[in-house]
Amino acid sequence: MTAASAEVGTRRPPWTVVAGRELRDLWLGGRGLPLMVVYALLLSVTSYLVASNQALNFLEQREAVSLTLQVAVAVGGLLVLLGAADAVSGERERATLESLLLVPASRRQLVLGKAVAAMSLWIAAFVVAMPYLWYLGRGVGVVTSAVFSGLVVGTLLALFLAGFGMFTSTLAGSNRLSLSVCLLGLLALYAPTQMPSGVQNAWVGDLLLHVDPFTAGLHFLGAVIVNGHSFGAEASWLIGPLVAAVVAVAAALAAAGQLTLGSGDRS
Amino acid sequence: MSGLLALEVRGLRKSYGDALALESLDLELGAGHILGFLGPNGAGKTTVVRILSTILRPDAGWFAVAGVPNSRPQDIRRRIGVLPESAGYPRGQTGEEWLTYHAQLFGRPRSSARGTARRLLGEVGLAERGRSLISGYSRGMRQRLGIARSLVNDPEVVFLDEPTLGLDPVGQVQMLRLISSIAHEHGATVVLSTHLLGEVENLCDAVLILSRGRVVAQGTVTEVVHRAAAPREALVQVSTHLVERTLRAFSSGAIAAEALANGAQGEVRLIMPAGMSSDVAATSVMACLLNADVPVLSFRLEGGRLSDAFLAVTEASS
Amino acid sequence: MRGWIAGLIFLLLVIAAATPAAATRDLAPASSAASGLSVTNDQNALSTRIGERFSFTSTVRNDSRMDRPGVVAHLDVVTLDPDVYVDPEDWSSQRTEFLGTVPAAGLTRIDWKVQAVNSGDFVLFVSLTTLEGTDRVTTSSALRVTIASQQTLNAGGILPLVLGLPAGLLALMLGAAVHRRRRLHQVR
Ligand SMILES: Nc1ncnc2c1ncn2[C@@H]1O[C@H](COP(=O)(O)OP(=O)(O)OP(=O)(O)O)[C@@H](O)[C@H]1O
Ligand SMILES: [Mg+2]
Numbered sequence: 001m002t003a004a005s006a007e008v009g010t011r012r013p014p015w016t017v018v019a020g021r022e023l024r025d026l027w028l029g030g031r032g033l034p035l036m037v038v039y040a041l042l043l044s045v046t047s048y049l050v051a052s053n054q055a056l057n058f059l060e061q062r063e064a065v066s067l068t069l070q071v072a073v074a075v076g077g078l079l080v081l082l083g084a085a086d087a088v089s090g091e092r093e094r095a096t097l098e099s100l101l102l103v104p105a106s107r108r109q110l111v112l113g114k115a116v117a118a119m120s121l122w123i124a125a126f127v128v129a130m131p132y133l134w135y136l137g138r139g140v141g142v143v144t145s146a147v148f149s150g151l152v153v154g155t156l157l158a159l160f161l162a163g164f165g166m167f168t169s170t171l172a173g174s175n176r177l178s179l180s181v182c183l184l185g186l187l188a189l190y191a192p193t194q195m196p197s198g199v200q201n202a203w204v205g206d207l208l209l210h211v212d213p214f215t216a217g218l219h220f221l222g223a224v225i226v227n228g229h230s231f232g233a234e235a236s237w238l239i240g241p242l243v244a245a246v247v248a249v250a251a252a253l254a255a256a257g258q259l260t261l262g263s264g265d266r267s
Numbered sequence: 268m269s270g271l272l273a274l275e276v277r278g279l280r281k282s283y284g285d286a287l288a289l290e291s292l293d294l295e296l297g298a299g300h301i302l303g304f305l306g307p308n309g310a311g312k313t314t315v316v317r318i319l320s321t322i323l324r325p326d327a328g329w330f331a332v333a334g335v336p337n338s339r340p341q342d343i344r345r346r347i348g349v350l351p352e353s354a355g356y357p358r359g360q361t362g363e364e365w366l367t368y369h370a371q372l373f374g375r376p377r378s379s380a381r382g383t384a385r386r387l388l389g390e391v392g393l394a395e396r397g398r399s400l401i402s403g404y405s406r407g408m409r410q411r412l413g414i415a416r417s418l419v420n421d422p423e424v425v426f427l428d429e430p431t432l433g434l435d436p437v438g439q440v441q442m443l444r445l446i447s448s449i450a451h452e453h454g455a456t457v458v459l460s461t462h463l464l465g466e467v468e469n470l471c472d473a474v475l476i477l478s479r480g481r482v483v484a485q486g487t488v489t490e491v492v493h494r495a496a497a498p499r500e501a502l503v504q505v506s507t508h509l510v511e512r513t514l515r516a517f518s519s520g521a522i523a524a525e526a527l528a529n530g531a532q533g534e535v536r537l538i539m540p541a542g543m544s545s546d547v548a549a550t551s552v553m554a555c556l557l558n559a560d561v562p563v564l565s566f567r568l569e570g571g572r573l574s575d576a577f578l579a580v581t582e583a584s585s
Numbered sequence: 586m587r588g589w590i591a592g593l594i595f596l597l598l599v600i601a602a603a604t605p606a607a608a609t610r611d612l613a614p615a616s617s618a619a620s621g622l623s624v625t626n627d628q629n630a631l632s633t634r635i636g637e638r639f640s641f642t643s644t645v646r647n648d649s650r651m652d653r654p655g656v657v658a659h660l661d662v663v664t665l666d667p668d669v670y671v672d673p674e675d676w677s678s679q680r681t682e683f684l685g686t687v688p689a690a691g692l693t694r695i696d697w698k699v700q701a702v703n704s705g706d707f708v709l710f711v712s713l714t715t716l717e718g719t720d721r722v723t724t725s726s727a728l729r730v731t732i733a734s735q736q737t738l739n740a741g742g743i744l745p746l747v748l749g750l751p752a753g754l755l756a757l758m759l760g761a762a763v764h765r766r767r768r769l770h771q772v773r
Contacts, residue, residue: 017371025359029765033758040754044747051743095355099416101322103372104345128750135746140636227678228638228700261322361769399769 014105018113026083026117036124039075043068043132050136065137065146066225068129070218073154076125077214080158081182083118084165087111088259089178098261111170111256115162122158126151142225149224149231153217156241160213161186163248170255173262189214210237213244271334273298273424273456274319279328281314288314290480292328296458296473298423301450303471303488304460307581310477312460313352316428319458320349333423333456345373348417348455350410352428358402362393362412365401366419373420380419387415390452391445407438414445424456425449431463439463443470464574474573476580483580492576499575501537501552502527504564510535516559522552533564621649622687624658624713624725632731635704643695643711643725647687655716656684660697665706675702704734 026032050064088111091097100110130147137143165182172178192200192208192215199205209215220237223229274296281289289311296302306312317323319332321340330337333346357365366384367377375383388397391411396404404412410430417425427446431439443466450457461467467474467488474491476484484491505513510526513535517524521543527534539548549568556563627642647653660680662673673680677699684693699709707730713723 011374011376012371014372017368021368025357028761029359033754033761037751037754037758040751044751047743048747094357095351095353096357098317098322098349098351099354099369099413102320102344102347102349102351103369104341104374104420105372106341128754131746131750135743229678261317 014103014109015113015116018105018110019116020113022087022114022117023120026120032121032124035079035121036128039079039125040128042075043071043129046071047132047136061136061140062142062226062228065133065140065142066222068132068136069146069150069221069225072125072129072133073150073157073217073221074214076122076129076154077157077161078186079121079125080118081161081165081186082179083121084115084162085169085178085182086175087114087118087166088169089172089175090169092173092262093175101259101261106257107259108253108256111166111252111259115166115252118162118165119158122154126154137225142228145228146221146225149221152238153221153241156238156245157213157217159245160241160248163245163250163252166252167248167255170252170259186214193218211240213241216240271298272296272331273300273333274302274330274458276319276330277328279315279318279330280326281311281318281323282326288480289318289325292477292482294475294482294485296456298333298456299450299454300473301447301457301459301471303467303474304458304477305462305464305467305474305577306477309479310581311480312477313428314480315477316349316352316426316458316460320344320347320426322351345420346423348420348422348425350413350417350425350427350430352460353432354413356401356404356409356412359400361398361400362388362404362408362415363397365412366415369416370419375419383419384415387418388412390418390449391415392441406433407435407442410434410438410442411445414442414449418449418453421453422455424458425453426458426460428460429462430459431461431466439466446470464577465572468573476577478581478584481584483584484576488573491580492573494576499539499543499548500569501539501548502565502567502569503535503537503552503556504566505533505535505556505561506564507533509533509561512559513556513561516555516561520551520555522548522555620653620715620718620720620723621647621651622653622656622713622715622723623648624711624723626711626725626728628728629726630729630731632733633701634733635701638698638700639730640696640698641709641728643697645684645687645693645695645713647689647691650689652686652688653715654686656687656693657714657716658682658684658695659712659714660699661710661712662699663708663710664703665708669703669705671703671707676700701730701732704732706731 046068047064050061050067053060088097091100101107103110129150133146133150134143137146164185165178168181168185169178172181189212192205192212195205195208200209209219216237217240220234220241223234223237224231272295274294276292276294279289279292281287292315304312304315314323318325319330321337321343325337332343335342335346337343360368363381363384366387367380370380370383371377385394385397388394391414393408393411393415396408401409401412410432414427414430417427430446431442434442443463446457446459447470449455459467459471472487474484474486474488475482476491484494486494503513510533514524514526517537521540523538525536525538527536537552543551549566552566553563623646625644625646627644631639631641633639643658645656645658658681660673660677662671662676664671677697679698682695684695687693695711697711709728709730711725
């Protein structure tokens with residue numbers, strides 16, 4: 001038998017194999033590119049409206065950069081969340097999970113590979129946003145800070161949402177349950193941005209804005225890009241997203257270790 | 268390989284919540300055998316296959332597959348091939364892509380994985396369709412693809428959970444032929460869970476019948492049939508005007524007789540008492556008919572088959 | 586008895602009235618001459634482009650012979666074009682400086698960081714006051730700032746981007762689909 005001879009040499013870690021397969025499924029013939037087309041159209045419409053507004057002052061233009069970046073971060077995060085929410089529960093629903101669990105790799109490796117594929121949606125969203133950021137921001141000197149802060153905040157949020165989505169997907173019995181929990185979670189995170197400013201200024205509101213990775217991350221982007229504050233001055237706003245990303249990824253990995261075929265098994 | 272135990276199971280037990288799915292399973296299977304794993308719906312076959320393939324954790328018990336104890340699930344997975352019950356297949360991939368992917372997951376480098384995929388597609392008769400999308404495959408093609416997937420790692424033990432599910436009669440026969448060729452060419456031990464009793468009789472050298480989570484029969488086909496002591500039937504054909512006399516001839520003995528209304532003209536069905544061997548059955552029927560002066564046009568002893576044993580043991584347990 | 590109480594009240598009133606009077610009496614001579622405090626800028630005209638940051642330095646002097654506690658400096662922006670609306674907050678996030686005590690015959694410098702938000706002609710000035718006291722607010726002379734506009738955005742210029750990028754992605758998507766279909770039908 002050839003099993004023994006095949007073991008030698010170029011043996012790839014299983015997560016890279018899973019990631020490679022998932023990336024191909026997503027970007028060749030999958031939903032990846034159609035989603036990016038829709039997303040680019042969204043950015044195009046906002047940018048065109050901004051650019052055709054002659055009376056725009058300098059700061060409003062910065063706000064446009066910030067808005068574009070926030071759209072990129074929010075939509076990129078949403079795509080990552082949806083991708084991750086489907087990752088395990090989708091296989092469970094399509095009855096392909098058992099075959100996957102039968103391979104001699106740890107469950108964490110499988111989940112990690114899928115998470116990498118989900119993260120690629122954010123990377124793509126960010127790359128697509130770059131030309132828009134450059135065009136809108138070049139006259140007002142914010143391109144560099146926008147790109148850099150967007151990369152930091154977006155990646156932290158995407159990690160957080162990927163972890164949250166994978167965690168939910170690993171535990172959820174059905175895809176529908178996983179998707180609804182994830183969307184509900186996202187709505188809850190978005191809610192504090194709609195608080196009246198009076199509440200936002202009270203210490204409870206302020207704490208909430210800091211803790212909620214979504215509001216904190218977007219606030220950071222606004223402060224750095226529109227108000228021209230330095231990263232250091234606003235660093236406290238990055239604590240929330242950072243902690244959230246670490247916790248979510250750790251939770252997803254912990255859940256992955258307990259990954260089972262069906263949700264009914266543990267009851 | 269021979270002499271080694273492919274499967275060794277001790278006191279395996281599993282319940283889902285309050286429902287006991289597997290009471291206690293003990294089993295030893297030598298390498299190279301084909302085990303027919305039988306039982307009515309809900310008997311616990313899939314549960315056992317999932318436990319032995321390390322997908323489910325048992326509540327109690329110990330087992331070793333291909334000599335690897337259950338404390339090392341990854342090493343077990345490395346050595347087994349499984350066709351899960353009603354497995355799904357990724358619709359957006361081609362058969363070749365999917366097999367290549369799984370071969371890679373079992374540690375093969377990409378090029379060798381693709382070679383393995385092509386070879387297996389040929390073995391299961393899918394060489395022509397390897398590069399079309401799985402979404403276009405028929406049920407039988409998918410089942411064969413599933414078999415191919417279970418072989419990507421040249422497994423020592425193969426578990427096939429109802430590989431003939433949903434296949435037409437021709438498909439079933441083809442599938443069983445494929446399984447037998449796999450067993451012989453790959454030299455693998457096969458655990459075959461199925462409801463096709465007739466085919467198991469020809470294919471398997473050992474059977475295990477499970478009913479409501481309990482083992483109700485175990486051994487070679489002959490042993491099981493013998494131990495089950497199933498009632499047997501015989502069909503005898505006589506001239507139409509002698510049917511009445513035939514029925515009267517059996518009215519007093521241990522053998523019951525009834526005329527077949529819708530059968531061929533002059534057919535009478537005889538039901539043997541349980542435990543009667545075929546020799547005794549044949550002689551006593553003939554003696555009876557000779558005594559009654561009935562010429563026999565044809566005589567066929569039925570029963571003594573695995574299906575009868577199956578019904579006997581599973582009904583007895585419920 | 587009543588006389589006692591009346592006398593006591595009178596005395597208290599006198600003390601109350603005298604105390605602030607005593608304080609103002611000290612400051613009174615300085616207040617007319619800007620209480621000895623003055624502020625000057627290191628430039629009186631500059632030109633830049635919209636979006637650029639610039640800075641200038643103000644010097645606060647105390648020419649009196651007494652320390653001046655609680656000095657506050659404040660930067661303001663005035664537009665000279667009635668059509669332009671200015672929100673000074675946008676120009677600088679740090680417009681009020683609490684300088685504390687400026688010692689007698691001493692000076693303090695303030696570096697202002699300003700961003701040119703609108704285009705046109707503007708006047709920036711710095712005013713000084715103190716935490717207590719009612720003396721006049723002192724202002725610097727005007728810093729005239731001319732800001733050149735720079736049209737970075739225009740609807741025509743962005744068209745290639747807003748049309749090209751989605752179109753490019755669409756082409757990529759179709760290309761991927763065609764590539765995939767070809768490979769699928771390679772062997773039938
Ligand atoms: N995930 C589960 N949760 C709860 N009960 C389950 C679960 N899976 C199986 N069972 C129960 O365990 C028992 C054994 O089921 P199992 O699927 O192992 O039977 P089977 O022999 O494979 O049946 P079939 O021939 O229909 O495939 C059944 O009573 C079934 O209802
Ligand atoms: Mg089953």
